Amino acid sequence: MAEALRLAERPGFTDAHHDFRAMIRRLVEEEVAPHYATWEEAGAPPRSFYRRLGELGVLGIEVPERWGGSGVEGMRFSAVLSEEASRRGVVFGALRVHTDIVLPYLLRYADDEQLARIMPGFVSGETMTAIAMTEPDTGSDVAGIRTTARRDGDSYVLNGAKTFITGGAHADLVLVVCRTSPPDPADKRHGLSILLVDTTSPGFSVGRRLKKIGLQAQDTAELHFEDVRVPVENVLGAPDVGFGYLTHNLPKERLSIALGSYAAAAGAIELARDYTAARRVFGTALSDFQNTKFVLAECRTETLAAQTLVDRCLELDEQGRLTAADAAVAKLFCTEVQGRVVDRCLQLHGGYGYVTEYPIARLYADARVTRIYGGTSEVLKTIISKAP
Ligand SMILES: Cc1cc2nc3c(=O)[nH]c(=O)nc-3n(C[C@H](O)[C@H](O)[C@H](O)COP(=O)(O)OP(=O)(O)OC[C@H]3O[C@@H](n4cnc5c(N)ncnc54)[C@H](O)[C@@H]3O)c2cc1C
Structure with a gap:
């Protein structure tokens, strides 16, 4: 498509x-x-x-x-x-x-x-990975992370809990964002580190696998750390400056979500085109109704705009020039387009669109989260509004 x-x-x-x-x-x-x-x-x-x-x-x-x-x-x-x-x-x-x-x-x-x-x-593929930032009490406000890692000899002792971790139940190695120094009142962001945690370590456990409305073939789990010993050689980069690493890398994560979103919108259009061509109502192919053509034309227009924005961001990323605001714009726009387009394409399927064996139903259920994870639409707007 x-x-x-x-x-x-x-x-x-x-x-x-x-x-x-x-x-x-x-x-x-x-x-x-x-x-x-x-x-x-x-x-x-x-x-x-x-x-x-x-x-x-x-x-x-x-x-x-x-x-x-x-x-x-x-x-x-x-x-x-x-x-x-x-x-x-x-x-x-x-x-x-x-x-x-x-x-x-x-x-x-x-x-x-x-x-x-x-x-x-x-x-x-022998070592699958996950990244654990979010905690039960801290999502958008990353600086509020409470999982701690206390230095003890040649290791850190990790304690705390994470939630919503994609791939967490099956990961062999988890990048855990944790606090290695108390927050500086002048700079709450200081004191965070990223530890590479081997999931076979004693004290590591997987909690509930969260039941979700979509993304059924992707596990989302709670993780617990109880006195998990992590060797100092498993600190990623330098200790205490992990917030800067997140700031640097989140744009790429957001671009990845943006490209998944326009792709889902494009996929939905293709499904709707095939379905409406095959379905007959009132003796006519559903695709022949002017409404069907107009809805699909609107969907294609929005999706092409999203794809063009992503293509530009892919170029900027390759040139090392993708800014936090660029990625926020791309994720905000593409995920909102995805929501609208997938919804309209489901509507064209009638009742079958609501039945999970039809791929459009899965695209619909899977779409909702893209406006939430990797930075909610609201958080992205705060980033965009601060950009010069
Ligand atoms: C399926 C799924 C997979 C995920 N995978 C991962 C993962 O692999 N690793 C990981 O670390 N996390 C993961 N997450 C967590 C995800 O990134 C968080 O859910 C997200 O960042 C939002 O945090 P929260 O849920 O705590 O919501 P909150 O931060 O509590 O937000 C609640 C509401 O408040 C709004 N809000 C927050 N701050 C502001 C503000 N400044 N101004 C205005 N409104 C605001 C939000 O937009 C939202 O509407 C995943 C989540 C889901 C659902």
Whole structure:
């Protein structure tokens, strides 16, 4: 569908992206869609799926060659993955957290010793990762994090709880944002660190797997830390300055959500086009009604605007010029477009749109959260309004 929406050549997409798209399309048809109901029941894809992504090189696209990857810069392949998943109304479990959110932290802040330990498993799918910022009492206000890590000899002792952690129930390694020094009254942001926590450590436990209205094939879990000993060599970057790392990396996370959102909108349009062409009402193809054509035209217009904005942000990201405000604009706009477009495309399905075996119903349920996680729409507006 993304191709069908294109008014002009999309800048920066090459034959390599087209070949990759064909491979992912086959993967979705042959290895995801037939098993998706089982994944949803289990709340996550099987581990073998991540290893399969590892075999196909998907987990290492942006990993430098010296660490076993392909060394590609930028998120265009990730855009293709999102577009192809959305065409079938599926998600690849917690893949995006692993490759789009955790990886940039590792590549920017981990030292060579940490990368040598982590990267082989990261690229093969043996070591799946998650990132834990949110706590029961602290979501948008990251500086209010209460999970503590107290230095004791050559380790930190970690105590606290996290919630809403994508992929948390299955992760082997979690980047845990915690307080290593008390908040400075003059600067609440100082004193936060990111620890690389091995989930086999004594004292680490997974709490409830949260029951959600969407994203059924992606687990969202509570995590508990009770006197978990984390060796000092597992501090990511320097201690106490983790807030700065989050500020630096959140734009990329938001761009990843934005591209997933326009892709979902594009996927919804494709589903609605196919459905309305096949469905007959009052003796006429549903697609022949002027209302159907107008609704789809409006949806395409909004989605193309979203895609164009994302394409511009992909360029800025590749040039290292994507600002917090740019990413906030992209996430705010694309997620709002996704909400409107998916809703209208569901309406065109009539009652079948409400039945979960139809992919449009899954796209609808999955869409709601994109205006919440990775920074709510309201928080994004505060960022945009502060931009010069
Ligand atoms: C499915 C799912 C997956 C997630 N995955 C992860 C993950 O992998 N890792 C992780 O760390 N977190 C994750 N989250 C958590 C997510 O990032 C938070 O839910 C989000 O940041 C909002 O925090 P909160 O839920 O505490 O809401 P709150 O911060 O309590 O916000 C409640 C309301 O207040 C509004 N609000 C907050 N601040 C302001 C303000 N300054 N001005 C105006 N309004 C404001 C918000 O916009 C919202 O409407 C996930 C959440 C979900 C639902």
